[in-house]
Amino acid sequence: MTSKRDKQVLGQKLLAAFRDAGAVEIAPDILLPAESLLDLYGEDIRARAYVTADPIRGEMMLRPDFTVPVVQAHMENGAEPARYCYLGEVFRKQDMGDTRPENPRDNEYLQAGFELFSREASADAEIFALFHRLLPPYGVRSETGDMGLLRDAVRGLPLPDPRRDALLHHIWRPVRFQRLLARFSTPAMARDFPVTRASWAGLRSESEMVTRIARLRADAATAPLPAIWSERLDRLFAVRGPAPEALAALRELVSDWPGIAPAVERIETRFAAIADAGIDPAQVVFDASHGRTTMEYYDGFTFSFLAGHPDWPPLATGGRYDALTAVLGKGRAIPAVGGIIRPGLLAELEAT
C-alpha cells in the first residue's frame, strides 16, 4: 500500500510539470452546487457522487470531477488561450449491485489535471504529448478515439432529420443507439394512438404530444435505411488497432462515406502532430468506439492511458469537450481539451 502522503508528493510533481507546461494553478471548491452537475450528467452522477444538503445553499455535491468547476471559472473570467492545472481529491461512491465487491474501489482519490482552452487545432496533440511524457515509458499503453468521427458518420447517413437527431442524441448509449438503428433499418409500422377519456394532466402539454404524434406519423412513411449503412456503421465502430492500421481502415471507409472524410483528415493531422512530438503512432491504439462509453461531454478527441492491471481504472483519461463549454457558458463557447492523471495509481504502479 502506497501512503497517501506519497501519492500527494507524486501529485505535486505532476502539478509542477503542468505549471512548467504553461498552466496556471486553480483550486476549485470541494463542495459544489449539485444542480448544474445533475442537470449536466443526470442520474448517473447521483448514483456515483456524494450528495449532501446545506440549509441555505441547498443540495451540494462533493466534487465528483474538476472539469465542470474549471470550465465555469474560465467562462466567468478567463482570457484565451488559457491553460489551467489543479490537484485535489474527487469523491465517487460505488453503488454495488446485489453483491458487495471484495475490494471496493477508492471512494476518494487524487486527480492532477490540465485543461487547455484554445482555438488552435494542435491542442489535442499538445495535451496527449504532455501526458505521454509524464507517464512511465514502460508498462503503460495508450488508447484514443474521436467522437467527432462518429458524429460526422451519423450526420452522413441518408436519414431524415428527426431520425438523424435521435441517433446523434444517443451516440453515447450503445444499446439505445442500436435499438434506434434497428428500427430505422426496417419498414416503419403505422401506429395507432387510441383516444382516451382521461382528462389532460401534468406539465407536459397536449400540444407537445400532438407534435410528437405528427412526427411519428410522418416517420411511418419513411423508407428504411438500406442495410449497407448499418453494416458500414458496424465496420466503423469495430475499427481498432495501432493508429496507422486503424487510419488505413478508416480511409477505406471514406470512399463509400464521404461525410467522414474531413474527420478522418483531422485524425490524420492529429497523429502527424503526435509523431512530430516524438511519439510513434504505431504505439498508440486508435479505437473508433473509444469515447462511446465515457462521460457524455466528450465530443471530439478522447484518450486514456492504461496500466497492465486488468482491474485497474485508467491511469489517465481526457478528451475534447467543446459542447460542454457552450452549455456552461450560457451562449459563449470555446474549444476545450483536457485530462486528468490519477497520482495514486501512478504511485502504486511505480511501487511495484
Add this chain to the structure above:
Amino acid sequence: MIRLGVPSKGRLMEQTFDWFADRGVRLSRSGSDREYAGRVDGADGLSLVLLSAGEIPRELRAGRIELGVTGTDLVREKLAGWRSDIVEIAGMGFGHADLILAVPECWRDCETLDDLSSIARDFRAAHGFRLRIATKYHRLVRAWLAHHEIADYQLVDSQGATEGTVANQTAEAIADITSSGETLRANNLKILSEEPILRSQATLFASRAAMGPEMDRFLSQLGMAA
C-alpha cells in the same frame, strides 16, 4: 437463540402468522394490541421481534435479528450488495406487488419505454429540465433505467401519495409499487407495457452470518432447506 423479525401490524403480520402456523409454529402478539412484544409456541429457541417492515432489512444486516419477513422490494432497495449479507429462504406467497413505471393516461403516444425515452428528450428540450420521475425506490429505478440506457430524466423523491405528483405537476411520471393498479387508475395513470422493474412478495430472509446448525434445524422444522 434465533430472533425472527416480523412486520408489526396489518395484513402482512396476520398473513405471516398464518404462514408460520401452517408450518407448526404459532406466533402471536402478547398482551394488548398496542404492545409490540411477541410470543412463540411450537419452536424452541425462537423469539419473535415485531418491527416496521421497512426496518427489517437493516436489522438483518446489522445482526440484531437472524430471520426476518419483509418484501423483496425493501431488501433490494435498501441494502446495496444485499446478497453478501442476507440469504433468501422462501417466497411466502402473499404481499405480491410490482414496482412499475406509470405515465399520465392522457399520453396517447406513450406505451413503451422507448416512447418514454423519446418523450423525455423532447420534454427536456422544451422545458429546459429533465423529465421528472417521482419515486421512493431510487436505487432500483435508477439501476433499471440505466440498464435500459434512458437519458434526459431525473428522479424526484416522493415518500408518499406518489400517484398525486403528476396532477400536482411536481413530476411527469412515477415509479411505485402496485398490486391491483386501482390507485393508479384513480389518478389517471397507466403502466408502461414493459416487464415490471421488480416483482415483489413477502419473503423469509436469513442473515448470512446466522447460518449454521441451529438455523438448519429450525428451517428443516419449517420444511425447507437453507
